[in-house]
Amino acid sequence: MRELLAIAWGELGRIFRLRPVFSVLVLAPLIYAAFYPQPYLNEALRDVPLAVVDQDGTVASREFVRRVDASSDVAVAAVLPDLAAAEREVLARQLDGVLLIPRNFERDLLHGRAAPVALYADASYLLLYQRLAGGVTGVARAFGAEVEAGRLVATGVDPGVAAAATDPLPLTAVALFNPQGGYATYLLPAAFVLILQQILLIGTGLLCTLPRGQDAVAVGPAALVLGRLLAVLPLQCLALCFYLVAMPWFLGIPRLGPVWLILFTALPFVLAVAGLGQVIAALFRKPLTVQLVMAAMGLPFFFMAGFAWPPEAIPEFVRLPGHLLPSSTAIEALVAVAQMGASPADIGRHVALLWGLALGYGLLAMLLTAWRGTKHQR
Amino acid sequence: MKGHGGHQPGFTLVFRRELARLRRRPLLLALTTLVPLALMTVLILIFSQGLATRLAIGVLDLDGSDLSRTIVRTVDAAPETAVAVRVADLAEGRRMILSGRIHGLLMLPHDLERDARAGRRPEVVFFYNNQTMTSGGLVLRGVNGALSTVAAGIRLSLRTAQGQPVEGARAAIAPIPVQNHALFNPTLNYAHFLLAALIPSLLQVAIFTGMAYAAGLDLETMHRVRILRRLGGGIGPALAGKLLPYTLIYLAVLGLADAVLFDVLGLPLRGQGWLLLLASVLFILACQLAGLLLALLLRPTAMAVSIASILTAPAFGYMGIGFPRIGMNAFAQGWGALLPGTWYLTARIDQTLRTTPLALSWQPVGILAVFVLALGLLSVARLLQLRRQAGKREV
Numbered sequence: 001m002r003e004l005l006a007i008a009w010g011e012l013g014r015i016f017r018l019r020p021v022f023s024v025l026v027l028a029p030l031i032y033a034a035f036y037p038q039p040y041l042n043e044a045l046r047d048v049p050l051a052v053v054d055q056d057g058t059v060a061s062r063e064f065v066r067r068v069d070a071s072s073d074v075a076v077a078a079v080l081p082d083l084a085a086a087e088r089e090v091l092a093r094q095l096d097g098v099l100l101i102p103r104n105f106e107r108d109l110l111h112g113r114a115a116p117v118a119l120y121a122d123a124s125y126l127l128l129y130q131r132l133a134g135g136v137t138g139v140a141r142a143f144g145a146e147v148e149a150g151r152l153v154a155t156g157v158d159p160g161v162a163a164a165a166t167d168p169l170p171l172t173a174v175a176l177f178n179p180q181g182g183y184a185t186y187l188l189p190a191a192f193v194l195i196l197q198q199i200l201l202i203g204t205g206l207l208c209t210l211p212r213g214q215d216a217v218a219v220g221p222a223a224l225v226l227g228r229l230l231a232v233l234p235l236q237c238l239a240l241c242f243y244l245v246a247m248p249w250f251l252g253i254p255r256l257g258p259v260w261l262i263l264f265t266a267l268p269f270v271l272a273v274a275g276l277g278q279v280i281a282a283l284f285r286k287p288l289t290v291q292l293v294m295a296a297m298g299l300p301f302f303f304m305a306g307f308a309w310p311p312e313a314i315p316e317f318v319r320l321p322g323h324l325l326p327s328s329t330a331i332e333a334l335v336a337v338a339q340m341g342a343s344p345a346d347i348g349r350h351v352a353l354l355w356g357l358a359l360g361y362g363l364l365a366m367l368l369t370a371w372r373g374t375k376h377q378r
Numbered sequence: 379m380k381g382h383g384g385h386q387p388g389f390t391l392v393f394r395r396e397l398a399r400l401r402r403r404p405l406l407l408a409l410t411t412l413v414p415l416a417l418m419t420v421l422i423l424i425f426s427q428g429l430a431t432r433l434a435i436g437v438l439d440l441d442g443s444d445l446s447r448t449i450v451r452t453v454d455a456a457p458e459t460a461v462a463v464r465v466a467d468l469a470e471g472r473r474m475i476l477s478g479r480i481h482g483l484l485m486l487p488h489d490l491e492r493d494a495r496a497g498r499r500p501e502v503v504f505f506y507n508n509q510t511m512t513s514g515g516l517v518l519r520g521v522n523g524a525l526s527t528v529a530a531g532i533r534l535s536l537r538t539a540q541g542q543p544v545e546g547a548r549a550a551i552a553p554i555p556v557q558n559h560a561l562f563n564p565t566l567n568y569a570h571f572l573l574a575a576l577i578p579s580l581l582q583v584a585i586f587t588g589m590a591y592a593a594g595l596d597l598e599t600m601h602r603v604r605i606l607r608r609l610g611g612g613i614g615p616a617l618a619g620k621l622l623p624y625t626l627i628y629l630a631v632l633g634l635a636d637a638v639l640f641d642v643l644g645l646p647l648r649g650q651g652w653l654l655l656l657a658s659v660l661f662i663l664a665c666q667l668a669g670l671l672l673a674l675l676l677r678p679t680a681m682a683v684s685i686a687s688i689l690t691a692p693a694f695g696y697m698g699i700g701f702p703r704i705g706m707n708a709f710a711q712g713w714g715a716l717l718p719g720t721w722y723l724t725a726r727i728d729q730t731l732r733t734t735p736l737a738l739s740w741q742p743v744g745i746l747a748v749f750v751l752a753l754g755l756l757s758v759a760r761l762l763q764l765r766r767q768a769g770k771r772e773v
């Protein structure tokens with residue numbers, strides 16, 4: 001035990017002495033924390049610019065346009081004479097959609113006929129499309145319900161009955177978490193878990209591939225692997241608190257789960273990642289190789305987790321082996337605990353899988369270290 | 379492999395030397411071909427369905443009537459949603475959402491059918507997990523659509539029961555229908571929108587880091603820089619011979635991934651193919667020169683590689699595909715404008731999904747050309763500066 005602590009202490013010292021390891025494990029977390037969230041700090045996309053082509057030019061059509069402009073999602077940025085001019089603006093990326101109100105809009109409404117409007121929204125950027133479609137459809141529905149209720153009341157129907165006839169089965173949609181639909185609230189908690197993983201993977205990879213120096217005492221593979229796991233734990237405890245507690249607080253992202261539960265859930269995750277980092281080190285052997293091979297892995301790892309892209313849409317034969325990555329399980333579990341207030345029982349299977357990975361990668365790292373040791377001696 | 383003695387110094391000599399090096403160094407070859415191809419394959423497989431359908435939701439049916447069963451069937455039939463479980467109470471539904479088994483819970487209240495027929499407007503509640511916004515939005519769309527279909531039926535029958543003709547009733551229940559046209563991506567396909575952008579972003583990371591490394595092999599010491607220059611017979615041909623083998627390899631890697639996108643996943647090519655190719659070449663060159671410049675500015679090579687990956691690994695968010703650039707703060711917009719990928723993705727979307735006329739297509743391609751020119755000049759300037767410094771030191 002004392003030997004183990006001595007190794008851990010020695011490795012902790014190396015983390016601070018070796019410049020590349022220090023940069024990755026201590027400086028990189030600080031840089032990423034400032035750099036990564038920048039695109040999402042405005043949280044919501046508001047007032048997406050839309051062109052209006054009003055072929056009707058009546059009181060009703062202008063009222064409809066005014067309401068679209070007043071909605072928070074959409075802003076009427078231009079009123080253009082025809083569809084061709086508007087489409088050109090969309091292609092030039094000056095505007096993101098066109099609302100066409102055809103001739104006779106008001107007359108059809110007054111005569112009790114359907115008065116359709118057409119929305120052409122840029123779907124090559126899906127978030128823009130969703131905002132435009134959602135904004136215009138919402139306005140049309142509300143405006144339409146008023147018109148329909150007005151018609152019914154005009155024919156002598158009781159206003160309460162008229163409301164029931166226009167909307168007999170109202171749906172109340174309750175967003176359980178992230179009710180404002182903030183993009184930072186959605187993306188950052190998950191991305192932070194991935195950043196923690198990538199930093200720790202590269203950091204342990206470097207720590208294990210950089211030479212330990214002549215004066216280092218010879219130790220067994222098991223003690224070395226365990227000692228390194230122990231050495232990264234205190235640092236990771238700080239990094240976890242920083243990324244999963246301090247950063248959300250600083251960015252105004254809600255946190256429902258207690259700190260102890262976040263750390264408790266993250267413990268097997270950190271051990272699994274540090275174990276995997278040592279496995280990677282044993283496979284790639286050179287610090288530069290570790291850095292180069294790991295550089296572009298973040299993107300596929302993130303989408304593998306079934307967070308930004310639903311797990312049902314990922315083919316089984318990719319998703320199941322994907323669980324060998326600690327992030328695939330940890331992102332779901334840590335977001336559930338921290339942002340959704342899940343209890344230990346809710347994420348029991350996640351934690352169990354992470355402990356399994358920690359054990360597996362720890363043992364694999366020991367085996368590979370031992371095997372490399374015997375090869376060196378020969 | 380014979381020595382270089384028999385060859386004239388120049389572009390060809392450096393070009394051949396680099397090819398020989400790629401054969402000798404499996405790591406370098408893997409980093410430029412196998413690693414990006416493998417990672418692209420993973421991304422392609424993840425998004426191969428293009429659309430997310432039949433996402434699991436739960437139902438709490440407290441009514442058990444014909445109407446509630448119709449609603450459940452309609453929701454299950456909606457493309458976005460699948461009724462995966464029926465729960466006994468709200469607490470169970472909440473647990474299922476928290477443990478990630480379902481994306482939402484639809485609650486149908488007691489006496490739903492009786493109240494709906496009597497015009498008492500019973501409230502149907504859909505709880506959905508908006509922490510995962512993509513799936514949250516999709517299941518909400520599915521339930522919303524299914525419920526308005528069912529509601530339209532009720533409204534129609536309420537009116538026809540009063541003696542209105544079906545046609546008139548149908549017009550009356552939707553006074554302002556919105557005809558939604560999703561321009562450029564009518565099926566809202568994620569493979570065409572997200573995957574097609576992820577592949578170049580991944581390549582951007584691979585080229586920045588890979589070139590910083592490959593350039594570092596020749597530039598880490600002044601001695602090696604001199605060898606490279608002498609082999610090339612000047613800085614220009616030496617750099618061209620050094621970079622071009624990788625340009626061709628990266629172009630082949632991108633071409634392979636794009637072949638899958640176009641031929642298997644049905645990404646349209648509505649613009650000019652040659653313009654897309656031109657933009658791709660300029661994008662690759664810009665990334666290569668950026669990697670080269672980093673290797674010239676930062677030593678040792680490991681440092682250049684670290685900075686290259688810090689610059690590019692988090693770059694995807696800045697390029698405005700998921701969260702559009704118009705919604706970003708000034709810093710993020712400015713930083714995004716300095717990334718070659720931002721302009722390449724703009725040109726790519728112009729030429730694949732959109733029907734952008736030629737006159738409107740030049741801006742992003744032109745900016746990429748400016749990148750190549752500026753980064754090339756900066757690299758040469760830095761090389762000349764290094765040479766002067768080395769000269770002084772020797773005097």
